[in-house]
Amino acid sequence: MDKQNRHFAIKQIISHQVIGSQDELCLALGKAGFDVTQATLSRDLKELGIARINAPEGVRYVLHAESEERRLVSFIGYEIESIDANESIVVIKTLPGRAQGVAEIIDSMHHPAILGTLAGDNTIFVSPASVNRVDEVLRMLRSLMSEKRLQVA
Amino acid sequence: MDKQNRHFAIKQIISHQVIGSQDELCLALGKAGFDVTQATLSRDLKELGIARINAPEGVRYVLHAESEERRLVSFIGYEIESIDANESIVVIKTLPGRAQGVAEIIDSMHHPAILGTLAGDNTIFVSPASVNRVDEVLRMLRSLMSEKRLQVA
DNA sequence: ATATCTCTTGCATATTTATTCAAGAAAGCG
DNA sequence: CGCTTTCTTGAATAAATATGCAAGAGATAT
Structure with missing residues (x-):
């Protein structure tokens, strides 16, 4: 059960590259050796309290300070x-x-x-x-x- | 054309109450005299660079510092x-x-x-x-x- | 005034994300 | 060990969000 590690990997990935969708994150995680589906990522992002910013320059997931402190x-x-x-x-x-x-x-x-x-x-x-x-x-x-x-x- | 005012109202609303979906925001705006559809709000939130946090305690739109500074x-x-x-x-x-x-x-x-x-x-x-x-x-x-x-x- | 451009919006729909349900794995207990 | 309980997950699907398109409202220019 690799959830703990996957969560860490997710934070690592979204803070080092621009991730604009869960499918994209899915790909990036795949390269890192974590094979999961979008459904799982939806749950992961929720558990991590990660924010999704949709701005004119595009969508992006970020580690929101508020979530970190949560x-x-x-x-x-x-x-x-x-x-x-x-x-x-x-x-x-x-x-x-x-x-x-x-x-x-x-x-x-x-x-x-x-x-x-x-x-x-x-x-x-x-x-x-x-x-x-x-x-x-x-x-x-x-x-x-x-x-x-x-x-x- | 009330877009400017609506944008301000949106920021006011999401910083004073918990808004968990665009439909919900739509309602709140309605009460404030702004009648628009979800489609418009999707565009507004994007223009304002407002973040959506999905955490264990529920979904919530917030004025993200990063977006503000943008x-x-x-x-x-x-x-x-x-x-x-x-x-x-x-x-x-x-x-x-x-x-x-x-x-x-x-x-x-x-x-x-x-x-x-x-x-x-x-x-x-x-x-x-x-x-x-x-x-x-x-x-x-x-x-x-x-x-x-x-x-x- | 008419034409042309730009901006804003709603509708319908595409895309993305969240959730239900069921299955399988691990942990606790008698 | 068998039984129950709790977690985690994927597949299918529901729910939410984003967008293509067309219409209408102002501008500005001719």
Whole structure:
């Protein structure tokens, strides 16, 4: 089961050559000794959170920074102690000194329901895009804590 | 002809809510008073260079940093005086003091054929991913100079 | 005013990507 | 070891996105 290696190869390939379709990626992977179908690549790209940019100069798959950092999200659960909210703001308590780091990762998600974050030493204030979305943000952040995704792709 | 406004609305929408398909975007735009079809949105997203991320948590359109900066590319032609190459490196001459800025924009393209850039005051060294790709890089960079895309979206 | 060009768009459809279903491989367990 | 459960995958197909073509709307020129 070569999935792990294939995932690495995919990242390697799309960061070194212009890949404009899954069929094209399929070919490139074939040359590298990975024989899979388009269906598998569709799933791989999804798991890797790879972005597809369709610009005037053509289509291209890229390793999106947001997706890269998404991997970190799997780990921040261990640094978070609690997540609560009142009617207008979400407050996260972290391990000592880890608030800045956790806040940065949350920022990197660019989640539309989050207006911004402000971090102290072990506390983060997360302001929602609207007071009506406090719950949405709360639930989203709490779901991060329970993620078990420990794959270290 | 409302294209300009629609483009702005699209950016506004996708940065404030999770949009997972062009049909969905179509709906959101409809509510904002823009009635267009999926075909038009496909073209709009391409013109705006908007990225589509397909991750485990779902599909989502985002304003990709790379695409944003691509707009700047339209202007750097005015700051570039010449682009030449020998067998192994491309050398760009810019207006005085503009090398750093131009190099940064080139870097932001994350073009797979470019390994890296080094900028002085009015000179940039661009090292290709391989000596075999000097021509590719040269042609790509020269094409930037001639771009007429002056749309200030 | 008429002709010619360019730009934008929708419709129909081609192309590309995602998913359903079933099969096979590996892992855990009694 | 046999049984169940979980993963991974391909083939077929559904779903989503891109595009060829033609029509209409402005420009500009004659």
